[in-house]
Amino acid sequence: METLALVILVIAVVGVALVGAVAGLVVTRRRKPGPLPDTHTDVLGTPTADPEAPPVELSAPPATIEPEAPVEPEAPAEPVAPPLERPEGTASRLVRLRQRLAGSQGALGRGLLALLSRERLDEDTWEDIEDTLLTADIGVAPTQELVERLRSRLRVEGTADPRAVLREELLALVDPTMDRALRVSGEGDEPGVVLVVGVNGAGKTTTVGKIARILVAEDRSVVLGAADTFRAAAVEQLGTWGERVGVETVKGEEGADPASVAFRAVEEGRRQGVDTVIVDTAGRLQNKQGLMDELGKVKRVVEKQAPVTEVLLVLDATTGQNGMIQARVFSEAVDVTGIVLTKLDGSAKGGIVVAVQRELGVPVKLVGLGEGADDLAPFDAGAFVDALLGG
Numbered sequence: 001m002e003t004l005a006l007v008i009l010v011i012a013v014v015g016v017a018l019v020g021a022v023a024g025l026v027v028t029r030r031r032k033p034g035p036l037p038d039t040h041t042d043v044l045g046t047p048t049a050d051p052e053a054p055p056v057e058l059s060a061p062p063a064t065i066e067p068e069a070p071v072e073p074e075a076p077a078e079p080v081a082p083p084l085e086r087p088e089g090t091a092s093r094l095v096r097l098r099q100r101l102a103g104s105q106g107a108l109g110r111g112l113l114a115l116l117s118r119e120r121l122d123e124d125t126w127e128d129i130e131d132t133l134l135t136a137d138i139g140v141a142p143t144q145e146l147v148e149r150l151r152s153r154l155r156v157e158g159t160a161d162p163r164a165v166l167r168e169e170l171l172a173l174v175d176p177t178m179d180r181a182l183r184v185s186g187e188g189d190e191p192g193v194v195l196v197v198g199v200n201g202a203g204k205t206t207t208v209g210k211i212a213r214i215l216v217a218e219d220r221s222v223v224l225g226a227a228d229t230f231r232a233a234a235v236e237q238l239g240t241w242g243e244r245v246g247v248e249t250v251k252g253e254e255g256a257d258p259a260s261v262a263f264r265a266v267e268e269g270r271r272q273g274v275d276t277v278i279v280d281t282a283g284r285l286q287n288k289q290g291l292m293d294e295l296g297k298v299k300r301v302v303e304k305q306a307p308v309t310e311v312l313l314v315l316d317a318t319t320g321q322n323g324m325i326q327a328r329v330f331s332e333a334v335d336v337t338g339i340v341l342t343k344l345d346g347s348a349k350g351g352i353v354v355a356v357q358r359e360l361g362v363p364v365k366l367v368g369l370g371e372g373a374d375d376l377a378p379f380d381a382g383a384f385v386d387a388l389l390g391g
């Protein structure tokens, strides 16, 4: 009996122990996932997930690394306008930019002079001279002409001073006789109207801003027309250029008719009696027909107010032969009266001055030599050739 009682006792103790162990396990299991729902809720339901908040821009940093501290409210916009900038005068900018021009273009002249100074000017040397000129984008026909002229002159006059001969011949190619004056004045009381055209990214808006600064430095009054209505940002970009020098910009809504913005700009210019209205246009036009239609319309509509006195084609000097193709298309779409060659600071291919003038029969009137607000200068054939030859 005693043995039976002992066995029952042992079974009871083991049973109780087993039940306790199993119950403990279950409780532990239940506890473990406990914190998960809480964490989960925290992540999904962060107080920053405001349904009213605008979508985060792709360029913005990921929301998780945003500072937790509350963002300081922006200071209320000060109604005080920033002080007006005083643009650099033409004389000092010419001196300053001449060095930059020599820096980017000097290699061409140095290369040519080194070749022309060889003791024997054999066929190989002349070929090298031709290659050097072609590499600088002078174009095939002008290169052949120049080589012919140099060959015959050096044969007749001897090779004592190749630099003087080269200078004369390069100058003749660049053509110092072309009229490069900007037509920024109108007849009588009317403003001069400058239309600025060119492909995407050539530097049109920047150039409009820079020309406005040149005119302001010369105490002329200016109104700008933001007729590139493709993007709101383009309108703002021009407005900022104007504000810096106290020049008003006539704007249209994004997608507005460019011709109507241009019309209003000239209308405003006349009303204020300013000297010059400069109109910025859009560059991204799909095809030649679209381009002709749009630019033709802008010009026609503007001329209901006042004649367009200058149509400037802005060309990026770094685009080489592509730039030449663009130049041709634009000159067919609208009567180009002058060329602005931008980004000459970033290109050793200044020969495009010669090529584009030949192609269009229109002078280069201004050159862009940097991204600075006053890095635009009137084109001067003598100074340009001197820069090519290194001073």
Ligand SMILES: Nc1nc2c(ncn2[C@@H]2O[C@H](COP(=O)(O)OP(=O)(O)OP(=O)(O)O)[C@@H](O)[C@H]2O)c(=O)[nH]1
Binding pocket: 198, 199, 200, 201, 202, 203, 204, 205, 206, 207, 228, 234, 282, 283, 284, 341, 342, 343, 344, 345, 346, 367, 368, 369, 370, 371, 375
């Ligand atoms: N280095 C250098 N950069 C220039 C020069 N002119 C313009 N740029 C730069 O070229 C870029 C394009 O200039 P924009 O004036 O916006 O060109 P845009 O023709 O108006 O372009 P879209 O409005 O897009 O058709 C900008 O980053 C300018 O700073 C120049 O002479 N030298």
Ligand SMILES: [Mg+2]
Binding pocket: 204, 205, 206, 228, 234
């Ligand atoms: Mg632009």
